[in-house]
Amino acid sequence: MPVINEHDVKGVKLPQPYERFIKIFASPERIEKSLSSKYATFGATIIYPHTTAHPKHVHPNSEEILYVASGRGKAVIGEEEFEIQPGSIAYVPPGVGHTFVNESSETMKLFWVYAPPGAERRIIDYARTGKGYE
DSSP, X not given: OOOOOXXXXXXXXXXXXXXXXXXXXXXXXXXXXXXXXXXXXXXXXXXXXTEESSSSBOOTTOEEEEEEEEOOEEEEETTEEEEEOTTOEEEEOTTOOXXXXXXXXXXXXXXXXXXXSOXXXXXXXXXXXXXXXX
């Protein structure tokens, strides 16, 4: 199937302290109703108001490109902080520490791509087992 609707993908809620909701729409390893993709992973993250998406971390082998669909806050990429809002696009090179903070009272929605794929492995494992984010 070459076309899906984002609302047909169930997604997974990750636990606190960095509670957020993630959907994977395309990946080499299909989950739920996602598309099969060979060279990239595409998904979305919902960051709740006044929270941080995750601790600063790196994807050693994948670059990440993100599009802010809703919410306002900041992107921390390397040692720099950038204000982000709807329409902002962020690029994170492989191996560079990063995190995203929703500083608004509305939900922040980020669409993202990892290339090459692989950085999503932990999310997929948690979606299947409910373990690995404790």
